[in-house]
Amino acid sequence: MQLQKGQTITTEITKLAFGGRGIGQLDDGRKVFVEGAIPGDKIECTLTKIKKNYAEADLVRIVAPAKNRIDAKCKHFDRCGGCKWQMLEYKDQLKYKEDQVREALAHTGGLADSADLVKPIIGCDYPWLYRNKMEFSFGNESKDDAEVRVGLHPAGRRVDVFDVEECFIGSEIAAEILLRVRTFVRDHKLSFYNHKTDTGLLSSLFIREGKNTGEIMINLVTCSSEFKHKKEFVELFQDLPEVTSIYWTAIKRKRGVPTQHYENLLYGKPTMEEELKRPDGTSLKFKISPQSFFQPNTKQAEVLYAEVLKAAELTGEQNVFDLYCGTGTIGLFCSNNAKMVYGIELNESAVKNAKQNMILNGIENAWFKAGNVDAKLYDIPAVPDVVIVDPPRSGLGEKVVEKVCGFDPKKIVYVSCDPVNLARDIKFFAERGYKLSYVQPVDMFPHTYHIENVALLVR
Numbered sequence: 001m002q003l004q005k006g007q008t009i010t011t012e013i014t015k016l017a018f019g020g021r022g023i024g025q026l027d028d029g030r031k032v033f034v035e036g037a038i039p040g041d042k043i044e045c046t047l048t049k050i051k052k053n054y055a056e057a058d059l060v061r062i063v064a065p066a067k068n069r070i071d072a073k074c075k076h077f078d079r080c081g082g083c084k085w086q087m088l089e090y091k092d093q094l095k096y097k098e099d100q101v102r103e104a105l106a107h108t109g110g111l112a113d114s115a116d117l118v119k120p121i122i123g124c125d126y127p128w129l130y131r132n133k134m135e136f137s138f139g140n141e142s143k144d145d146a147e148v149r150v151g152l153h154p155a156g157r158r159v160d161v162f163d164v165e166e167c168f169i170g171s172e173i174a175a176e177i178l179l180r181v182r183t184f185v186r187d188h189k190l191s192f193y194n195h196k197t198d199t200g201l202l203s204s205l206f207i208r209e210g211k212n213t214g215e216i217m218i219n220l221v222t223c224s225s226e227f228k229h230k231k232e233f234v235e236l237f238q239d240l241p242e243v244t245s246i247y248w249t250a251i252k253r254k255r256g257v258p259t260q261h262y263e264n265l266l267y268g269k270p271t272m273e274e275e276l277k278r279p280d281g282t283s284l285k286f287k288i289s290p291q292s293f294f295q296p297n298t299k300q301a302e303v304l305y306a307e308v309l310k311a312a313e314l315t316g317e318q319n320v321f322d323l324y325c326g327t328g329t330i331g332l333f334c335s336n337n338a339k340m341v342y343g344i345e346l347n348e349s350a351v352k353n354a355k356q357n358m359i360l361n362g363i364e365n366a367w368f369k370a371g372n373v374d375a376k377l378y379d380i381p382a383v384p385d386v387v388i389v390d391p392p393r394s395g396l397g398e399k400v401v402e403k404v405c406g407f408d409p410k411k412i413v414y415v416s417c418d419p420v421n422l423a424r425d426i427k428f429f430a431e432r433g434y435k436l437s438y439v440q441p442v443d444m445f446p447h448t449y450h451i452e453n454v455a456l457l458v459r
């Protein structure tokens with residue numbers, strides 16, 4: 001009988017796909033991908049998509065759980081789009097992540113010896129309360145809901161929002177701020193921004209925390225150029241000395257035009273500070289603006305950057321390129337072992353931070369420029385010995401790989417948050433004479449399928 005959409009089937013999950021979904025099998029051998037199922041689970045699921053080579057299904061019920069399935073810690077686990085792997089012991093999460101890096105290198109990177117090239121993953125000492133940045137949304141739970149909710153999106157939903165009452169990857173202070181904002185919104189009967197009707201006020205709430213400094217930045221984002229309750233909003237946090245910056249950002253959306261952000265500092269300092277420890281025991285301070293990228297897990301950022309240093313093997317003689325440099329973290333981390341570091345970054349406020357961070361830490365051998373790596377690479381007034389890249393999820397792509405290889409660096413250290421795109425780019429580098437020495441996976445995001453890697457390429 002031909003399978004139909006909406007039909008419920010039973011299957012056993014044998015693998016995890018990249019992206020975290022469980023893989024089962026249809027009777028005819030096609031793979032079926034199911035969110036929330038893990039290897040070893042026997043499940044009932046309803047088919048939602050049927051394609052020539054595969055199918056997708058929603059989990060209905062676990063008929064027999066996998067031996068290593070555990071109860072999730074968080075009460076929102078079943079609906080939240082956040083920590084989808086809480087049903088796995090942390091050690092099992094790490095094993096699956098490591099396997100997925102090997103698989104990406106073998107399949108996408110075409111590396112037959114991928115098993116030997118991947119080092120054992122470095123996990124977190126404590127896999128909870130790790131995030132230094134939380135983004136909450138405003139909305140209703142469903143179209144029949146009359147209350148304004150302040151929290152997160154349910155899995156697979158981009159508009160609906162449920163009230164987050166507990167979150168074990170944020171922090172206690174972030175939970176307290178969230179609660180105060182929710183009460184404030186309801187007391188003042190504020191509206192949320194509705195994408196469909198292009199009306200309403202509140203869009204999102206960002207809470208950033210310097211885990212090593214204790215500083216907190218709050219940023220309330222609205223879709224209106226008016227916010228009447230500025231004073232009351234600031235007063236909400238006056239008894240919390242940790243809150244050192246409060247922003248209200250008005251955003252303007254127009255189809256076909258990049259979203260405009262108008263930042264208004266309502267209270268405190270324009271930037272928040274975080275501190276990172278280097279392996280030699282020294283530490284660096286970083287100023288971070290609301291729009292600037294900063295690694296969301298401070299403790300593991302220190303581990304990640306230490307791995308970059310290890311891979312780069314700097315002796316103080318090398319010119320180092322830090323491409324996609326954000327607030328200058330990696331370049332400045334390397335600066336005391338380099339002749340000179342040169343950073344390029346698209347986000348102008350992050351580059352402004354990088355320059356401030358250079359001064360803040362008394363560093364003189366660094367140079368930063370705002371712009372697209374693809375366009376500005378040749379503006380760097382030096383030839384690199386070592387190139388460090390840390391691009392967004394999409395990776396470098398062949399055009400940038402070609403340009404980097406054009407400089408003929410001895411080493412390329414590639415920091416990546418997407419193993420499949422990393423493997424693709426490793427293949428591009430291999431075609432240009434660079435050999436992969438190893439990949440070091442580092443877990444920055446426990447309870448999610450995300451995995452960061454440091455890859456070393458040499459010629």
Ligand SMILES: C[S@@+](CC[C@H](N)C(=O)[O-])C[C@H]1O[C@@H](n2cnc3c(N)ncnc32)[C@H](O)[C@@H]1O
Nearest residue numbers: 293295324325326345346347372373390391392
């Ligand atoms: C994964 S983050 C890494 C930032 C930094 N290395 C760090 O560890 O904090 C990637 C950075 O690339 C920047 N970016 C994205 N596309 C870019 C491009 N085409 N050219 C330059 N920078 C870009 C983003 O703004 C972001 O800061």
